[in-house]
Amino acid sequence: MDLLLDIDNIDYKKTALNVQDFLDHKLPHILRLANESPASLKSPVISDMPVSHGNGENHNEEKLIKYIAAKEMINGVARAFKSCSKTSFQILKGKYIDGLQDWQVEQLMYCSHATYFKLRSRAYNEFADCFELQKGCRDLHVYDRMVKSY
Template identity: 85%
Template sequence: MDLLLDIDNIDYKKTALNVQGFLDHKLPHILRLANENPASLKSPVISDMPINHDGSNHNEDKIVKYIAAKNLINGVAKAFQSCSKTSFQILKSKYIDNLQDWQVEQLMYCSHSTYFKLRDKAYNEFADCFELQNGCKDLHVYK
């Protein structure tokens, strides 16, 4: 695996759209599965709870799904915190504080076009950090 070749082949616009889709549509579902709210994304919880699953018990399936959802939430929280200060502020404002883009734009005192460039950069930073978390997949889109 050639890391530099992978980095050169990232489609940053499509990666930003993929991350936005994940955070806008999949994350709320994951939060519901774990009985959490967006505030839980502020601080990850470390869990070394072992998972042993043979697929034969319906209650066990629910527990495994719950633990997987909790692990993904922790991965999202750690990825948010691993981003640069500006990117973290954008992601926190949108996905923890539930602000709209125009509200985040005003909060950051930047122009419309500058905000959207910074937002896409934040999405790409999130993808970089998220894939390194335990149990989290690569959200990058490659050329």
């Protein structure tokens, strides 16, 4: 695996859209599965709860596994948020923890509309970088099919 080749092939616009889709549409569902609110994204929780990898015959066991996976992903989101730069964290916190609209976050940051959306795109890409390294979390980057060589 060539890390630099992977980095060179990231489509940053599509990655930002993919992260936005994940945070806007999938994360609320994951929060519901774990019986959590967006406030739980403020800080990750260490859980001593055991993870069972059963063969799927027990319905309650499947529910427990889904619940634990959702909790693990929520912790991954929280850790990824905290690993982002201060500006990116401020944007992500405003939108996904505090529940603010883009225009409200833009006003809190005292920046122009165009600047805010550039910063938001950067925040989404930073989140993708940090999220893929968290336990139980997948890579949200979108890669170009064209391979660049030097």
